[in-house]
Amino acid sequence: MYKKPYLLTALLTAVMLVFSAVTTAVAENKAAQVLIVNVDVWDGTSDEVQKGVDVLVEGNKIKRIAKGIKAPNATTINGQGGTLTPGLIDMHQHLTLNGGTAAGNNWDAYVQGAHASRAAEYLLRSGFTTIRDIAGQTLGMKKAVNEGILPGPRMYTSGPALGPTGGHSDWNTRTAGPGAKDYQQLVGNTHVVDGRAEWLKAARWNLRNGADFLKVMAGGGVASEFDPLHLQSPSPEEMAAAVQAASEYGTYVAIHAYTDDAYLKSVKAGVRSFEHGFLATEKSIKELKKADAWWSFQPYGGYALLCGEYPDWYTDVMIKKGKMVCEGVINAIKTMKKHKIKTFNGSDMFGWDNWHNAIVNAAAPTTLLPEDLRYTSLETMKMSTSLPGQFLREETNQSRNDFLDAKLGVVEEGAWADILIWNGDPTKDVSLILEGDNLRMVMKDGKVYKNLLVDPEHESFRAAPAPAGHSFNM
Numbered sequence: 001m002y003k004k005p006y007l008l009t010a011l012l013t014a015v016m017l018v019f020s021a022v023t024t025a026v027a028e029n030k031a032a033q034v035l036i037v038n039v040d041v042w043d044g045t046s047d048e049v050q051k052g053v054d055v056l057v058e059g060n061k062i063k064r065i066a067k068g069i070k071a072p073n074a075t076t077i078n079g080q081g082g083t084l085t086p087g088l089i090d091m092h093q094h095l096t097l098n099g100g101t102a103a104g105n106n107w108d109a110y111v112q113g114a115h116a117s118r119a120a121e122y123l124l125r126s127g128f129t130t131i132r133d134i135a136g137q138t139l140g141m142k143k144a145v146n147e148g149i150l151p152g153p154r155m156y157t158s159g160p161a162l163g164p165t166g167g168h169s170d171w172n173t174r175t176a177g178p179g180a181k182d183y184q185q186l187v188g189n190t191h192v193v194d195g196r197a198e199w200l201k202a203a204r205w206n207l208r209n210g211a212d213f214l215k216v217m218a219g220g221g222v223a224s225e226f227d228p229l230h231l232q233s234p235s236p237e238e239m240a241a242a243v244q245a246a247s248e249y250g251t252y253v254a255i256h257a258y259t260d261d262a263y264l265k266s267v268k269a270g271v272r273s274f275e276h277g278f279l280a281t282e283k284s285i286k287e288l289k290k291a292d293a294w295w296s297f298q299p300y301g302g303y304a305l306l307c308g309e310y311p312d313w314y315t316d317v318m319i320k321k322g323k324m325v326c327e328g329v330i331n332a333i334k335t336m337k338k339h340k341i342k343t344f345n346g347s348d349m350f351g352w353d354n355w356h357n358a359i360v361n362a363a364a365p366t367t368l369l370p371e372d373l374r375y376t377s378l379e380t381m382k383m384s385t386s387l388p389g390q391f392l393r394e395e396t397n398q399s400r401n402d403f404l405d406a407k408l409g410v411v412e413e414g415a416w417a418d419i420l421i422w423n424g425d426p427t428k429d430v431s432l433i434l435e436g437d438n439l440r441m442v443m444k445d446g447k448v449y450k451n452l453l454v455d456p457e458h459e460s461f462r463a464a465p466a467p468a469g470h471s472f473n474m
């Protein structure tokens, strides 16, 4: 009789052991592990690469970075001595503005969407695991990509740009009457709005529909017909309406502008992200420094800083403005560097065959400039990884940021598993990113989208996109 309790205990223990084995297996199933070995690791912020460390990914986050990690249940990826880096971030994309600004009126929204979807997949497989779409109707696209319905990089989007009649986002015809809406306005690639009330309504409409931030055309631009570069609209009241709406949702305004006047007006209004700025001087750049605002640098890699080379669809007016911008560009970059303005990179590439130019642009700061002004490969890589990651984290709050649960743009324990493996070290020579075959693996959110580390026959092989345009298999 006295043995019975022992028997019971033994039985109970056995049942509990089986139960715990099952729950462990279930937990492991939920968060599959991938162990990446035989790589050197650049974390996105350091000046040095760590030699021969392993990276353990669990689910969609990085769990451990150390030498000789043991993870018996993990799928192992052999990095073949490559350099592992964070995924690239492109801070200035226009996925739906295919064919140029005015030309977009000739393509219906179905074609714009189809093009945007292919561009998103192409960008992801080129190494961009996050993009910021900054003018264009990509609100639905962002939702579909971020929910995993369509392939593409993680997306932040402004939705339609806001600008005044005659501003940089007014792409209507010369014969259109006041207030008439062209197709680009009807499909929501742009808002042409005047007066505080219209600005507030358009801004709140964007935010209601999921915009992560707002894009404002704060001065004239190059790729548009009617707006002189030194245009003084929008008014301070219109600008203030946009900033107010953004702050109601815990987010920020990014502006398109080239000149001191437009930069000064915007910094005073509380704008945080300053695109372009190639005619800005000490006068406004000092104010950016005081406000601790960010410069979004577009080196226009495919077009040699808009100096002498222009997209096919540019009109004579656009080329003339491109030449004016070109005259200020060296001084602007020099002054931004002198004042150590926090800087990230964005390609501003749109058009049918322009997708490859995003990667060209990511390498461009090392080559396009006079020698004393060139960025190093290491600085250039930071401008496309940890620096934009920091900006995206700091300038939006939980209500306007799908990805605040972990860090972007870095390889750290706990960060999102957005990882690239390169043949060679891009922090020593960033030009290697221009050759698609040097990108051996792309992982976003723990999933592999490109994998050249195994033979083409292997089940985990994922092909690369072809170098440019439409002639590739997805």
Ligand SMILES: [Zn+2]
Residues within 6 Å of the ligand: 092, 094, 134, 135, 348
């Ligand atoms: Zn742009």
